[in-house]
Amino acid sequence: MRAVVLTQPGSSDVLQVVEREPAEPGAGEVRVRVVRSAVNPTDWKSRSGSTGAGLAFAEVVPHQDGSGVVDALGEGVEGLAVGDPVWVMLAAHQRPTGTAQELTVLPRERVVKLPDGAPYDVGADLGVPAVTAHRALTTSEGGPTRLSPGALAGRTVLVQGGAGAVGNAAIQLAAWAGATVVTTVSSDAKAALARAAGAHHVVDYRATGPEGTVAAVREAAPDGVDVVVEVSPARNLGLDLQVIAPRGTIAIYANDGGDEVSLTVRKTFTTNARFQWVLLYTVGAEALAAAAEDVTAAVADGAFGVGEEHGLPLHHYRLEDVAAAHEAVEGGVVGKVLLDVSDPA
Template identity: 60%
Template sequence: MKAITYARTGDSSVLQLTDRDVDEPGAGDVRVRVVLSGVNPTDWKRRSGASGQSLGFPELVPNQDGAGVVDAIGPDVTGFAVGDRVWVFMAQHQRPGGTAQEYVVLPATNVVPLPDGVGFAVGASLGVPAMTAHRALTVAEDWPARLAPGSLEGATVLVAGGAGAVGHAAIQLASWAGARVITTVSGPDKAALATAAGAHHVVNYKAGDAATAIRDIAPDGVDVIVEVAPAQNAALDAAVAKNRASIAIYANNGGDTLGLDIRANMMVNARYQFLILYTVGEEALRHAREDLTAAAAAGALGVGEDAGLPLHFFDLKETAAAHDAVEAGVTGKVLIRVGE
């Protein structure tokens, strides 16, 4: 089979198109014929060595997320049949094989049925971004740990960077769950994307005082903040947080060190929750995959320009260019065509 591999960290030139044997699924495993592979920032960071992880294996296949068709089932696996359409996540976590290959073998817990009528592009766009968004929306002490229609009814959610992949998913999920959604963006083009995703209010943080604009929309403050740039936004978050608000931090855009005004946060009983999927625990992952599948089945997780997330397609042999596009900060979702 065709696969993209790398044997050392570095820039995208370390990625090579190779021929490999197709692995057999072991106990508890499912083999998936990959149709689309999704690329996330975590993928180029792992490949480049920026994440600080060692390879752990002589050779790796990149990319955590994807969608495809069940090709073979290992012993002790139930609930799947050959030919099932599925989405997959965290394929490269503690294993050498990501989704930038024609066939990938994964634990059955990382393989999720793709609902009827939901395309592979949606499936390959879930995984890390949407599961991260789900976690960010379910850590507040005053709101449910699961998402469903009505579960966030009455909540006001602020999504920082609503045109990014996680921000896009957070807008869609929060809106589906009944929240009023405010998002911040850097310009009119991204504002249009955030609105298409379902944001009720969009604030251009470069066009004035964002805290005042948010308070004008939500005088009592916001209940949940999905935060991509805590170093830059700490003062803004403290200024708009409602009493007992939750600030869920999933990235370090804008700096690696966070400084907090203790009194401002103390007076509103703010809760800061850092999160990363790889160590979040099986229960949180199970909640996310179940709720995301339900949201996708309901048509709440659309992708493409009209849904606020432009798609950028690359062929498998162009995986290096796909990684470069994500590293350069392309707006939208990068997908790699792997198979039919």
């Protein structure tokens, strides 16, 4: 089978397409024929060594997310059958092989059945982006721990950076759950994408400036926002604290724009707001299982999609063009980058 491998961190040049023998699934494991392999920012950061962690194994097949078809089942696996369409998450977490290969073997709990008729392109977007968004939306005081239609009714969610993959997922999931969704973007084109995702109020922060952005968010949410889904705390925390509702939650899932923030104690504690740090790899098995179930339900309801009509343009690459795919994500391309690994049929 064809597989993308790397043996040392570095630029996209370290990625090589090679032939490897497929692994057999052990007890409690599932082998998936990969149709789509998604490239997330976490994938190029791990490849480049920018996280400082280095490679955990002598040879690594990258990519956490993907979708495909169950190819074989290990002993004791229940709830899946050969031929089932599935999506996967955390494929390469603490394992040497991810989804950038034709066949990948995963623990059963990381493989989720796709609803009937759901496109593989959608399935490949349900790992890092959607599960992260689910966690950010389900940790607030008095708020729901699960998402479903009406679960966020009466609540307002601010998504900072609504044109990104996690931002797009947060908009779609929050709108499905009944929230009023406000989002910030940096251009007219991104504003159109955020509206396509389902945002009710869209603010171009570059056009309005900091004070104008606060005013626009406050106009949309006079009593403050209940949850902020935050991609850039170094840039946005001052704004977040001006618009957060009493006992609201600022859920921080990335460090775009800088790795450090400073807090003014009185301005911070007067709202009784909480900071929720979100990293997919350490949220725990219970949170991952809940997210997988709820996100899949949103797909089944037709409330979660990909493509420009859902606010997330798609960029397809061949497996052999994996280096270019990584470079696109590293360069900040708007939308979702996918490797077409095998034929869906």
